[in-house]
Every structure is written in structure tokens, then in C-alpha cells.
Amino acid sequence: MPNILASLETGKNSLISNQIGMETTGHNLANVHTKGFSRQRTEFGTMYPDDVQPGQIGKGVRVEKVRRIYDEYLENTLRRERTGLAEWSSIYDSQTLVEVALNEPSKFGMNNLTTEFFNSWQDLSEYPEDYGLRSLVKDAGQNYTESYNQLKLDLNHIRQSIDDKVVSRVGRINEILQDVTELNTRILSIEVAGKQANDLKDRRDNLTTELAEYIDIKITEDTNGMRVSFGNYLLLEGSFSNLFDTQVNAANNDLHDVTFGGGAINF
DSSP: OOOHHHHHHHHHHHHHHHHHHHHHHHHHHHTTTSTTOOOEEEEEEEOOOEEOSSSEEOOOEEEEEEEEOOOHHHHHHHHHHHHHHHHHHHHHHHHHHHHHHHTOSSTTSHHHHHHHHHHHHHHHHHOTTOHHHHHHHHHHHHHHHHHHHHHHHHHHHHHHHHHHHHHHHHHHHHHHHHHHHHHHHHHHHHHHTTOOOHHHHHHHHHHHHHHHTTSOOEEEEETTEEEEEETTEEEEETTEEOOEEEEEEGGGTTEEEEEETTEEOOO
């Protein structure tokens, strides 16, 4: 027979379940501006009933799961598009710097200076005894040489800046891989206990989305957690990760090669 204690227990379960629902809603509102946050939803279900005579009597409500509203297809699509955007943005930024260094089209660009240099020689060939034309040839040659040397310095500076960025990006990529590996371990331990690691998964997705801006990655998930690969290279799986490295290439003006597993990667 039902008793007053059972009724109190039903009321307690209802209060606890709805309190969890309110806390979940508050968590969603508090993180409305948090980058990469996935909205969460409290899913309710009935408590297991008591078997009594003449039939079962319900015991109220319980929280079955706090579900993360997440679309894997959309997330993977977004990640791929960010990879393409980052690639073309990098090319655009580098070519913009080169375009500024070339200073074309303008009267100070190499095209115009080269034309002036050879035109001065053409004029001098017609009047070789003219000291004024000789002076113009000298000035045109000096302008051409100074501009050429400055262009060479500018392009070398751009190349060195890009090389420094590569070394910096490799360091950041390794940080992300290590952080995702740690999150994999924490998420797996939480889910093995039958709980949901929603916020940790959001953090892991944020990191892999950033990683996709640096290299073209492929992501899958299995019982060991997230698996990340780059072409034929396995970057991480579960609690195990492989890291990139950089190595100075003396045959290429001491610029850095990106290496993986001891071998240079040809991008």
C-alpha cells in the first residue's frame, strides 16, 4: 500500500528533477555568449513504479540525461570550411605583403625602373658623347640597383616572417593535440561512470576547430574517444598523441622544415 513516505519521496524527486532543469536553463543563459558552447537540454522520464495490488503505482519524475544539442554533420562541415578559409586567408595575407614589396604598378616599381634603365641606355647609344645622357644612365642604374636590393631585403623579411609563423603555429598545434588528448582521457572517465561530459566536449570541439584552421584534419570517434588524423598521419587517438616538430634546413637558407615522426612533411 502507498504511504505518506512514498508521497514525500515522489515530491522530493519532482523538486530535484525540476531544480536540475532550472539549473540547466541557467547554465544555457549564462553561456549564451561563450564561444563554441552547445545548448543543453534536460530530458525527464518517469521513475520506476512500485508493483502493488491491484497494479503499479508511479513514483514521480527523474532526470534521465542532460543532453548536449550537437549536430556532428554541421560541425564537421563547419570545420572543413574553416580549413579552406584559413588556407586562402593565409595565401592572401602573404601575397598582399609581396604585392606591397613589389610596389606595382607605380613609377617606383621594378617594372618602371627597369624600363627607365634600358631607355637611358637606348638614348645614350644614339648620342654616346653626351655627358648629360651618361649621367642619366648612371642615375637610372643607381635607382634600379637600390630598388632591387631593397626588394630583395623585403622579400627575405617576408619569407623569414612566414618561417617564424610556421614555427609558432607548430608549437600551437602541439599544445592543442596535448590538450585534446587530456580531454579525451577526462571525458572517457566521466562517460564510463554513466555521466555526460557536455562542457568538456564543447571545449574539445573548440580546440579541434582551431586545429582545423592550421592543418586539414579528419576526425572520428570510437570507444577510445576522439581520433584525429592528418592525411596518412595519426595525430591522436584516445590518450595517445603524436606531435609535430620543426628542424632547420641548411640547404634551404636555414628555414625550417615541419617534421613528423622524424621525417619532413612535404606540404
